[in-house]
Amino acid sequence: MAGSFSTWIRKLTRDDDEVDADRLSGEADASGAVRAQICCQGEVxxxxxRLRYVDLRPTDSLATLVAELYDGTEGVQLIWLGRRSIPGIEPGRTVKVRGRVAIRDGRKVIYNPDYDLLPAHA
Known part of the structure; x- marks a missing residue:
């Protein structure tokens, strides 16, 4: 009984970010996706x-659209070269992406990923 009470108290005192991270991780697991935390350089x-941010980073030679996907465990940068915008790619949107993981400046990155926009939750 004491164990269930402490579990109940722990659930009540968790902050919203922890609850959201657990939900995102659970949805990713249910979809068959790999957790960002365990993917390694070179893996497809x-x-x-969920997209945390989307940013246009123009350079002299090439427009670059950068977004961060967060799955509840870790963020991965998604970089589309030569794109100024992509309809539906916006902060807060849930997406499924496929691509090869690279490491850039110590961060996990996927260049020009294939993506599917997922429906918003009610």
């Missing part, structure tokens, strides 16, 4: 999560 992976 399928990830699912």
């Amino acid at each position: 992976v399928k990830l699912q999560g």
Whole structure:
């Protein structure tokens, strides 16, 4: 009984970010996606999560659209070269992506990933 009470108290005192991270991780697991936390450089992976930010980073030679996908375990940068915008790719949107993981400046990155926009939750 004491164990169930402490579990109940722990659930009540968790912050919203922890609850959201657990939900995102659970949805990614249920979809068959790999957790961002365990994917490694060179692997072709399928990830699912929410876009934390989307940013246009123009350079002299090439427009670059950068987004961060967060699956509840870790963020992965998604970089589309030569794109100024992509309809539906916006902060807060849930997406499933496929691509090869690279490491850039110590961060996990997928260049020009294939993606599926997922329906918003009610």
